[in-house]
Amino acid sequence: MSKEATKTAKPKENKPAETAKAATEVKAENATAVAEREIPYKQPPTPPPAPAKKKKKNKISRRENNWHGWLFIGPYALIFSIFILIPVILAVILSFTNFNAIQFPKFVGFLNYITILTNDEVFMKYVLPNTVVYAVVVGIGGYVLSFVLAWALCNLTKPVRTVCALILYSPSMTTGVAMTVLWKVIFSGDQAGLLNSWLMELGVITEPIIWLTDSRYLLPIVIVIGLWSSMGIGFLSMIAGILNNDESLYEAAAIDGVSNRFQEMFYITIPQMKPQMLFAAVMAIVNAFQNGMVTSMLVGNPSPGYASQLMVNHIEDYGFLRYEMGYAAAVSVVLLLIVQLFSKACNTLLTEKDPYGKKGGDEDEQGEEN
Amino acid sequence: MNKGKKINPKGFEIGQLKILAIILPLVIFMGMPIIFIINHAFKPMEELFAFPPTFFVRKPTMENFTKLMEFSNNSGIPLSRYVFNSVIVTLLTVGISLLLTTMSAYALSKIKFKGRNLLTQINQIAIMFVSTAVLIPRYLVVCQLGLINNVLAHVLPLVAMPVALFLVKQFVEQVPDSLLEAAYMDGATDMTVYYKVILPMIKPAIATAAILVFQQVWTNMETSNYYFQDDSMKTLTFYMNTLVNANNTVAGQGMGAAASLIMFLPNLILFIILQNKVMNTMASSGIK
Numbered sequence: 001m002s003k004e005a006t007k008t009a010k011p012k013e014n015k016p017a018e019t020a021k022a023a024t025e026v027k028a029e030n031a032t033a034v035a036e037r038e039i040p041y042k043q044p045p046t047p048p049p050a051p052a053k054k055k056k057k058n059k060i061s062r063r064e065n066n067w068h069g070w071l072f073i074g075p076y077a078l079i080f081s082i083f084i085l086i087p088v089i090l091a092v093i094l095s096f097t098n099f100n101a102i103q104f105p106k107f108v109g110f111l112n113y114i115t116i117l118t119n120d121e122v123f124m125k126y127v128l129p130n131t132v133v134y135a136v137v138v139g140i141g142g143y144v145l146s147f148v149l150a151w152a153l154c155n156l157t158k159p160v161r162t163v164c165a166l167i168l169y170s171p172s173m174t175t176g177v178a179m180t181v182l183w184k185v186i187f188s189g190d191q192a193g194l195l196n197s198w199l200m201e202l203g204v205i206t207e208p209i210i211w212l213t214d215s216r217y218l219l220p221i222v223i224v225i226g227l228w229s230s231m232g233i234g235f236l237s238m239i240a241g242i243l244n245n246d247e248s249l250y251e252a253a254a255i256d257g258v259s260n261r262f263q264e265m266f267y268i269t270i271p272q273m274k275p276q277m278l279f280a281a282v283m284a285i286v287n288a289f290q291n292g293m294v295t296s297m298l299v300g301n302p303s304p305g306y307a308s309q310l311m312v313n314h315i316e317d318y319g320f321l322r323y324e325m326g327y328a329a330a331v332s333v334v335l336l337l338i339v340q341l342f343s344k345a346c347n348t349l350l351t352e353k354d355p356y357g358k359k360g361g362d363e364d365e366q367g368e369e370n
Numbered sequence: 371m372n373k374g375k376k377i378n379p380k381g382f383e384i385g386q387l388k389i390l391a392i393i394l395p396l397v398i399f400m401g402m403p404i405i406f407i408i409n410h411a412f413k414p415m416e417e418l419f420a421f422p423p424t425f426f427v428r429k430p431t432m433e434n435f436t437k438l439m440e441f442s443n444n445s446g447i448p449l450s451r452y453v454f455n456s457v458i459v460t461l462l463t464v465g466i467s468l469l470l471t472t473m474s475a476y477a478l479s480k481i482k483f484k485g486r487n488l489l490t491q492i493n494q495i496a497i498m499f500v501s502t503a504v505l506i507p508r509y510l511v512v513c514q515l516g517l518i519n520n521v522l523a524h525v526l527p528l529v530a531m532p533v534a535l536f537l538v539k540q541f542v543e544q545v546p547d548s549l550l551e552a553a554y555m556d557g558a559t560d561m562t563v564y565y566k567v568i569l570p571m572i573k574p575a576i577a578t579a580a581i582l583v584f585q586q587v588w589t590n591m592e593t594s595n596y597y598f599q600d601d602s603m604k605t606l607t608f609y610m611n612t613l614v615n616a617n618n619t620v621a622g623q624g625m626g627a628a629a630s631l632i633m634f635l636p637n638l639i640l641f642i643i644l645q646n647k648v649m650n651t652m653a654s655s656g657i658k
Contacts, residue, residue, distance in 0.1 A: 068560045069483030076474040077489065080530040082515075083508060084496050090507035091499075149396065152389045160386075162645060164393065167401040173585060173637035181614060181626040182403055185410065194406075194425065228400060233582050237537065240574055275540040282536065286497060315502050325506055332502070339498040 095329035105326065112330035123331070126306035127314045130219060131289070134310055135342075137223050139288030142230030143281060149231065150238035151265065165239060172232035183298055187211040187221060212299050215307035222308045225294050230287060234280030241276030242269060274350055281346045289339045292316065311335045404634075411435075411631035418623050434628035441613070441625060447602050449609075456588070456606035459524040463587045464580060467529045471579060475538035476568050480550060481560065490539075496532040501592070509596050523597040524605070528587055534579040541575035542568060577647035584640055589633075607633065 070077075095112055097105035116123060149168060153161045186194045189210035196208040211217050253268050270277065292312025295303050301313050301321065309317075311331065319328030410418070412430035442449040477483070478490055508527060517523040545568060553563050569576075594608035610629040 069477045069481040069486060072477035072481065072560070072564070073474040073489065076470040076530055076535070079470070079526060080493070080496070080532070082511060083527045084499075084504070084530060084532070085492065086511055087504035087507035088496065088499050090510070091504050094507065149393060152393050155389050156386050160390070164397050166641065166645065167397050167404070169641065170404045170638060171400055173634060173641070181410070181623075181630045182407055186403070186406070228403070231400065233537070233578060236578055236581075237540075240578070275543060279537055279540050282497060283533070286533070289498075290501075292502070312502055319502070319506065332499075336495075336499050340495065343494075343498060 091329045092333055094326050095333045097326045099325040099329075100323050102323075108326070112327050113334075115327065116330060116334060122306055122309070123314060127309050127311055130307075130309055131311045133219065134223055134226065135285075135288040138226035138230055138291070139284050139342075142227055142287065143234075143284040145227070146231050146235040146280065146284075147238055147277075150235055150242055151269070153239060154242040161239075165236070168231045169236060171229040172235075183225060183294075184212075187298075189213065213304045215305040218295075218299065218303060218305075218307035222294050222298070222310075225298075226287075226291055230284070232283060232287065234283035237276045238273070238280050241273030244273065244276075278347070278350050281350060282343055285339060285342050285346065289335060289342075407627070407630055407634060410627040413624070413627070415624060418627070434624040438613075438625045438628050438632075442609070449606075451602055452604065452606040452609045455524075455603065459521070459605060460584065460587045462521075463525045463528050464583050466525065467531060467534065467583045468576060468580060470529060471531065471534045471538050471583075472542075472569060472572065472576060473564065474535055475542045475572075476564050478535075479539050479542045480545070480547075480568070493532045493535055497536060505592065505596070512597050517597065519598055519600050519603060521603070524593045524603075527593060527597075528583075528590060531583055531586065534582050537582065538572065538575045538579050541572045545571050574647050577644040581641060581644055585637060588636060 094105060096107060096109060098108045098111075099105035153164055153168075156164070188194070188196070189212060190196070190208055193208065193211070195211065196205070199205045200208070209217065211221060249268050249272070250264065253264060258264050258267060290312055292310045292315075295301070295308045295310060295313050296316060299308070302317055303309050303313065312335070315328045315331050315335070318324045318331065406425060409425065409427045411434055412427045412432070413424075414429055414431045414433055417424055417428060439449060442452075478486060478493075512518065512523055512527070517526070549567060549571075550563055553567050558566070589607055590605075591608050591611055594604040598604055610633055614626040614629055
């Protein structure tokens, strides 16, 4: 049904676009051309109302399926509630208490939160700025980098792309054990450290830098490692998303006057792969805020002079070294709120980027491809 | 005509060299540490502490691996036991997790039922919560359920992965409704639609989720650390990590390098097997 609809719609649509192309200058025209192209795609969602019986029947059958939904999601929901939801709720409750992991928690109201805001010098002076810097560089930087790389890889032939993707992705696989050994050898503070020895050979420095205890270098090192391992699963989903784009759209866009690759990227590629972009964004945010492993593995917790102390490390510090669970829980609730704020912003940004309107846009666009 | 058709090119063109030239330095930068791990693991003792330090191995040996074997054989519980534990736990978790995740992704994006939006929201928020923060409450829950020292304590806490659900859901949403409607019209039940329509069409997503879950399980130390007192029930990751941390001596260096390679390889192999599916266009799986 919808296939025929788009087929008949397309030729009609192309003519005005082509004549328009001949007439006007490129940039303003591109937007309208793309917009014009988009119009027929909005149609498929409208045809269904025409065969009204079909839709109605379907709606009924789906409404009847009501409890089937719970059947499908039930097992997941159960395990999710037990091992994630309940612990999270418990953590939120704990954040209002004074809990030392031995005695029964004592309710203290908002005291923990007040302490964070007014009394925790380390948090305000080191932890928060560090976290912001780290999140901005690794989160945004990593996100942009992985999109650009994914896009570049998609312009290469398959064998080359596969090898490159494998290499770029592999750092994100190396957590824990592998990482510690590796980075300790590279950033070792004596002359036998790989980086020191290279820099000395090049004549940049004359004596070894003690990378891992010097507070000037600690945060940059952690950021570099963070960026290095940021081409994770979000990166893969971006590749899948770009490859997933409808090729005929590119041809059509070329006819309509999209002349350079960047226009192509903004008008065709990104709007088409918004679900994947959103997923990658969420992953980037989560990575940016939750990656505290690097610091504690590399230099221990707390890090020298709190130079690379991130919020996650702060939580670990209070929770597992000082056993102030209530306070640790409060800090993690604050972290949750910050992350939530960013992901909300991301959500609106990625939906507003689409010039053709509302949230349901993706599904409509996808439907038209058939 | 063919101007715009540059995504996923079939053949080689000169234009690709430009792109390659730009990304090649980055690729090398990203790949270097990995190559270093591989080289490091095969270095004999004198090369590990050579001055100036070497990047590539000159005389590769298996010395580090044999040392690792010997060390674990002397420590009471053989290495094979940890490998066995890890394999069982990983297979169970990945299997169950994929089943639950795909089922709920289907329900959340294609079946209309009460509470759907709420569940989606909750799941979304749960992605953001730092696991460190829920460590203690989760331990209390596991205790209450009597799962301490039970294999299930390795599996269940990791089975429900909000991120994986989010990923798979994004893909299921792209399955056109018309296809499902057609299936419903032909009298298919929800189960058949899930099994015969949804699953075959979201294979790339399943492959990606599999990698995601595998990584989480394989590198997880939390369960071994907190829910098990019995050493013979702990996983390979835990063992390797204690080994690296405990032997931060001269002799431990080589073993640590070998251990890191052993931990890294399964990830790499799985990714190589699945990468085709992951990066495949959805087109080939029937969406177009």
